[in-house]
Amino acid sequence: MFIGREHEMSVLEETYNQPGFQMTVIYGRRRIGKSTLITEFIKDKKASYYIAAKSSLEDNVKKWSAQFISDIVPEMEGVEFSDLEGFFKFVGNSCKDEKTVIALDEIPYIAEVDESFLSRFQGAIDSILSKKNIYLIISGSAISFMEKKILSEKSPLFGRRDNQIFLKPFDYLDSAKFVPKYNNEEKAVVFGVTGGVAKYLTLFDDSVSLDDNLINNFFKPSGYLYEEPYNLLMQEFRTVNTYNTVIEACSGGANKVNEIADKVHESTAAVSYTIKNLTTVGVLAKVSAITDEKNKKKVNYKIVDGMYRFWYKFIPKGRAAIEMNRGEVYYNMYVKNNLHDFMGEIFEDMCRYYVLSHGLDGKLKCMTTNVGKWWGMGHDRIPTDIDVVGIDEIGKKAILGECKFENEQIDKPVYEDLMNRKGLIDRKFEEVQYMYFSLSGFSKWVVENADAEKVSLLTLDDLYS
Structure with missing residues (x-):
């Protein structure tokens, strides 16, 4: 069942209904629901949806063209392209009068392995796609890449898009729709520990108790969220340990650059760089005292991602118990009594x-x-x-x-x-x-x-x- 995202769906529908070529950029952190939004939007339309692979440009062109043929011209199944320009010409020839949606998900995977891709993609948009009744949707999870390489005025694609959607976590009201059988206190806790992230919300089954859901997802070695912060950090950054220690310091109460630097034994310059990156991906946020924003002494950094906040508060202290399959005992003895805090x-x-x-x-x-x-x-x-x-x-x-x-x-x-x-x-x-x-x-x-x-x-x- 598709939940929420009424505003985003409205933007997509309004753009789709415009004549001629249109382009939307969708971006947001991993697990936020970009792919679900796109697939829900195109389900009743003539559309082709391809998720880029972490492989070469040639391999992606083969897979993308195979997906496009399967979706749009299945009678030509078996035809294969390895040349990007040849594939785009084929796309142009295949899209006639009827509006066609072409969605490319995780565009950074291609653009990062071949620096020429974005310029060649721009050439194809200008010379072929823009002359057709095509709605192009491109999406990505690497927020920094999407902002610098896709949305910025230095990007080859700058000026081609009609709009962009920065997909954010669900608010507490929409998050509650994932667990309608829970009481309001339980709904609030689910929102708190998931941060409103779509994927994490789907992990909670309201036919079983909140305690069981928390234990199964966080406090078992096989739980989906047990290693989740490390998995996400490894996908975003090369030096995971540095980012992990900074988040731990914030979780422990350090909220200024110099305090964090003292705790992690790094220079303030190095910590500032790490904090900047963690802020870009939405783990940390810079917070000022409202009505006193110009006072630099009142600038703090805090963990704003709910899943990270919960994980770093409770998981590190219970790792030994969890690894011994005693996570349920640890949860009942320590975590449950501290949920209100x-x-x-x-x-x-x-x-x-x-x-x-x-x-x-x-x-x-x-x-x-x-x-x-x-x-x-x-x-x-x-x-x-x-x-x-x-x-x-x-x-x-x-x-x-x-x-x-x-x-x-x-x-x-x-x-x-x-x-x-x-x-x-x-x-x-x-x-x-x-x-x-x-x-x-x-x-x-x-x-x-x-x-x-x-x-x-x-x-x-x-x-x-």
């Missing part, structure tokens, strides 16, 4: 998404155009933070929020903590609403004393309603 940051991300989307929909006290986290000195000169800050850049208004993914209800101390942080963010923003997000609800005191005019009390169920 792990979910703290995930829940904050979910609440920020809620504030941004509901603000843009006009359902809050101001139209939130940006959302983030604030940290700095409190009024008492003690370091503090605000979990959720939604700001309206146009109206100069702000929403502040506090999030708790805990078994206890939010009570008077937590309520007053947020109220005591009034005025800490940039004072050009008028604070118009305060929002409390709680897994377990609110105490009688909070319900009775909350300012109904300015304060909203929301549970996890409200986020999913």
